[in-house]
Amino acid sequence: MAKWFQRIKKGIETSTSEKKEPPDGLWTKCPKCKKLILTKDLRENNFVCDKCNYHFRINSAEYFQILFDEDHSRELFGNIYPVDILGFKDIKTYEERLQEAQKKTGLADAIRVGAGKVNGFDLVIACMDFDFIGGSMGSVVGEKIARSVDYCVEHRIPLLIISKSGGARMMESAFSLMQMAKTAAKLTQLAEARIPYFSLMTDPTTGGVTASFAMLGDINMAEPGALIGFAGPRVIKETIKKDLPEGFQTAEFLLEHGFLDFIVDRKELKTRISELLLLFSK
Amino acid sequence: MQFLDFEQPVAELYEQLEKVKQAGEKSKVDVSATVKEIEEKIRQKRLEITQQLTSWQRVQLSRHPNRPYTLAYIERMCRHFIELHGDRKVKDDKAMVGGFGDIANRTIMFIGHQKGVNTRMRQLRNFGMANPEGYRKALRLMKLAEKFNKPIVTLIDTPGAFPGLEAEERGQAEAIARNLYEMVLLKVPVICIVIGEGASGGALGIGVGDRIYMLENTWYSVISPESCSSILWRSWDYKEQAAEQLKLTAAHMKSFHLIDDIIPEPLGGAHVNPDEMAETLKGWILKAIDELEPIPPEERIRQRIEKFSRMGVFREVE
Ligand SMILES: [Zn+2]
Numbered sequence: 001m002a003k004w005f006q007r008i009k010k011g012i013e014t015s016t017s018e019k020k021e022p023p024d025g026l027w028t029k030c031p032k033c034k035k036l037i038l039t040k041d042l043r044e045n046n047f048v049c050d051k052c053n054y055h056f057r058i059n060s061a062e063y064f065q066i067l068f069d070e071d072h073s074r075e076l077f078g079n080i081y082p083v084d085i086l087g088f089k090d091i092k093t094y095e096e097r098l099q100e101a102q103k104k105t106g107l108a109d110a111i112r113v114g115a116g117k118v119n120g121f122d123l124v125i126a127c128m129d130f131d132f133i134g135g136s137m138g139s140v141v142g143e144k145i146a147r148s149v150d151y152c153v154e155h156r157i158p159l160l161i162i163s164k165s166g167g168a169r170m171m172e173s174a175f176s177l178m179q180m181a182k183t184a185a186k187l188t189q190l191a192e193a194r195i196p197y198f199s200l201m202t203d204p205t206t207g208g209v210t211a212s213f214a215m216l217g218d219i220n221m222a223e224p225g226a227l228i229g230f231a232g233p234r235v236i237k238e239t240i241k242k243d244l245p246e247g248f249q250t251a252e253f254l255l256e257h258g259f260l261d262f263i264v265d266r267k268e269l270k271t272r273i274s275e276l277l278l279l280f281s282k
Numbered sequence: 283m284q285f286l287d288f289e290q291p292v293a294e295l296y297e298q299l300e301k302v303k304q305a306g307e308k309s310k311v312d313v314s315a316t317v318k319e320i321e322e323k324i325r326q327k328r329l330e331i332t333q334q335l336t337s338w339q340r341v342q343l344s345r346h347p348n349r350p351y352t353l354a355y356i357e358r359m360c361r362h363f364i365e366l367h368g369d370r371k372v373k374d375d376k377a378m379v380g381g382f383g384d385i386a387n388r389t390i391m392f393i394g395h396q397k398g399v400n401t402r403m404r405q406l407r408n409f410g411m412a413n414p415e416g417y418r419k420a421l422r423l424m425k426l427a428e429k430f431n432k433p434i435v436t437l438i439d440t441p442g443a444f445p446g447l448e449a450e451e452r453g454q455a456e457a458i459a460r461n462l463y464e465m466v467l468l469k470v471p472v473i474c475i476v477i478g479e480g481a482s483g484g485a486l487g488i489g490v491g492d493r494i495y496m497l498e499n500t501w502y503s504v505i506s507p508e509s510c511s512s513i514l515w516r517s518w519d520y521k522e523q524a525a526e527q528l529k530l531t532a533a534h535m536k537s538f539h540l541i542d543d544i545i546p547e548p549l550g551g552a553h554v555n556p557d558e559m560a561e562t563l564k565g566w567i568l569k570a571i572d573e574l575e576p577i578p579p580e581e582r583i584r585q586r587i588e589k590f591s592r593m594g595v596f597r598e599v600e
Contacts, residue, residue: 085538085595086529090514139594146591168482168504170514173528174540177504178593180483181490184462185590208504210455211443211483216463230455230483231445239445249450259453 030054046266055223055266057203059105060112060127063162067125067270073116076124077147081108082140086173094171101132109140110165113148115157119274121281124152127162128209136169137209142179145213149186158196158277163214166232167207180212187216196280198273200264201228201251219276220260222251223269228259283553284347288331288339292550295324328550335499338525340532341507343499344478348553350560351410352379352394352437355477358560359385359567363392366426369418372452377408377444378416378488380423382432385564388571391427393420393488394437394477410479411444414457417487421461424468433471433571436488441506443484458487465490466586471574473567475545476500476532477552492586493570494540496532497559498547502540503530540593 027036033052042049046066047056064073088094102108110132115124126148128135145161152159168176190197199217201210203226211230214220222228229236229249237244247253254260264272285293299320306313335343343349356363360383367374380393395412398404412420420436427434443454465472465488472491479485480502496502505513507525512518532544545566548555574582 079599081597081599083595083597086527088527090520090524090527139596142594143596170505170510170528173503173505173530174535174538175594177482177486177502178540178590180459180486181462181466181590182593184459184490185466185587188463188466188587208483211458211487212462213459215453215456215459228455229450230443230458231450235445236447236450240447242447244447248447257451257453259456 028056046269048266053224053265055203055225057130057164059129059131060107060114060162063127064112064114064116064125066266067118067123067160067273068114068116069118069120073114076113076115076151077144078108078112080140080143080147082138084171085139085175086171088171088173090171097133097171105129105131107132109138109144110135110169111141111144113144115151118270118277121274121277122155122157123160123273123277124148124157125160125162128164130164130166130204133169134167135163135165135209136167136176137165137179138169138172138176139179141169142176142182145183146186149190152190152195153193156193156195158198158280159190160198160200160273161213161217162200162202163205163209164202165205165207165209167209177208180208183213184216187213191218196276198276200269201260202226204228206230206232215259221262221264221272222254222260223266224251224263226251228254286339286342286346288335288342289550292324292327292331295320295327299324325549328554332549336522336526337501337528337531338507338522340499341479341501341525341530343551343553344501346551346553349478350552350556351397351399351439352392352477353396354556355437355560355563356381356383356392356394358557359383359564360392361385366423367419369415369422371418372415375408375413375416375419376406377410377412377440378420380420382427386568388568389430389432390567390571391423391432391434392437393423393434395440395485395488397439397478408444410440411442412440412484412487413444413446413449414452414454417443417454417457417461420488421464424465424472428468428470431470433473433575434468434491435567436472436474436491438474438476438480438485438489439478440481440484441479442481443487458483461487462490466590467583469579469583471571471582472586473570473574475563475566476502476541477563479506480530481506490586490590492574492582492589493542495543495545495566495570496535496541497545497552497563498532499551500532501525501530502532502535503528 030049032054035051084094113126201222363383365381379396395410397410398407474491476496507521510524511520535541548558552559
């Protein structure tokens with residue numbers, strides 16, 4: 001446990017020092033309302049702007065820290081790494097892209113799985129990392145979700161998947177496409193065992209991830225303002241040759257059209273999840 | 283017949299053939315020997331071209347303007363076919379067709395993407411790009427087949443699910459996700475065959491089954507070569523390379539164990555002889571049904587889950 005927690009801590013250090021802080025390391029500008037926020041305050045506020053409620057994109061380490069009770073969690077399946085099965089090369093090789101992403105993030109691939117307690121309730125959380133090749137889904141993401149399902153069935157623990165992804169990973173071509181079917185197939189086993197699956201969609205959740213496990217939750221929820229869709233807004237714009245309406249493909253738009261159970265603020269996330277766990281356990 | 287750029291040598295031979303036939307008719311001279319000779323040349327040329335096809339050329343063949351689409355196969359294979367319409371929620375999606383048909387005295391539910399054969403029909407069929415209604419219609423028909431214990435055959439041929447405004451409003455992602463999930467649990471045999479383009483989630487949305495086949499000149503990938511080129515190379519000009527890198531041909535897919543088998547096409551492609559193609563297809567469908575029907579439904583579902591669970595390559599370190 002201790003070792004993993006340190007790695008999470010380090011993850012936070014890395015991402016905040018490299019990404020969210022301006023050169024002086026003290027202030028972060030909100031991309032929505034442009035307010036300058038003390039980085040320390042931002043972290044204490046779960047990376048949510050206190051002025052406009054903008055939810056900053058955060059990584060698995062940060063979600064684990066927000067959700068899991070302290071000293072009660074451990075990483076699962078951390079030993080699974082991606083392989084350049086196709087020998088894929090565009091302007092770079094996939095091998096190079098993988099190495100760069102691993103170096104930049106300190107992660108094996110675009111998802112991590114943790115098992116622990118949330119306000120005392122057991123929960124397995126599989127959380128995607130957008131910084132790793134756009135949170136794209138390849139074989140590793142599919143396999144870790146598959147094993148999470150097996151683990152949850154074996155130990156009878158509910159599953160939460162936090163999605164944050166541009167979709168399937170092109171460099172694994174049909175292998176990544178088939179992860180959509182693979183994750184859907186595994187979720188039928190979770191359902192068969194009558195174990196709840198909660199899906200949290202965060203900014204952004206698009207493509208093959210939305211069109212597979214993200215939309216298949218017993219409970220579908222999202223963070224405020226998150227972009228959620230199948231096709232990306234740019235592609236749709238090019239197809240219909242019109243500007244997209246304000247708020248199109250936001251979490252609020254999806255709630256209105258009936259595809260989400262509710263939207264949850266990050267500061268209420270832990271409480272809401274443990275409420276769900278309580279209600280499902282009775 | 284229309285000819286693709288790499289089919290040009292064959293086109294010239296066809297022209298010759300036409301001329302000889304016409305000359306023969308005019309002059310009443312027996313030209314059958316010459317005709318035979320040219321036909322043999324065409325065969326040789328087709329063979330030569332086929333042996334050297336690049337991945338991109340296979341993509342081109344999968345989109346050949348004369349290539350048969352779903353309904354063309356159903357018409358040729360079935361004695362009776364009743365097309366069924368609508369998702370019972372919003373509308374009838376013309377890019378997805380389905381209905382009960384019979385081959386060899388057995389009733390089968392056929393479902394497939396449908397492209398149009400001329401400009402007007404192409405628009406009506408939305409170029410084979412289904413909206414959520416199409417996927418929901420497909421699922422409705424699959425459930426109908428399940429209720430009456432009829433096997434399901436899906437014919438996949440799409441450049442992708444439609445990326446439109448209404449498609450998003452009505453939940454394109456949810457519709458596809460729901461199909462993946464529900465297809466896993468269908469209690470009847472499900473056979474999925476890529477007959478043309480197998481692009482992304484739009485293809486997979488009717489692509490989960492007990493047997494997955496691809497016709498010889500088709501492709502299956504997470505993204506079209508053109509879109510892949512535009513995203514990764516930041517230009518539309520690298521579609522040939524993208525096609526090569528995506529390893530999207532039937533032979534690649536078979537070698538990766540992502541499909542079960544490759545259904546051979548007539549020499550030159552399905553468009554050269556649609557009747558022969560339909561006859562071959564029929565044989566494969568019947569064989570698959572014969573193999574699958576004796577398996578108890580629970581076992582078939584278990585094997586289906588197992589099949590897709592095995593897909594993926596990764597490294598496990600200790
Ligand atoms: Zn703000």
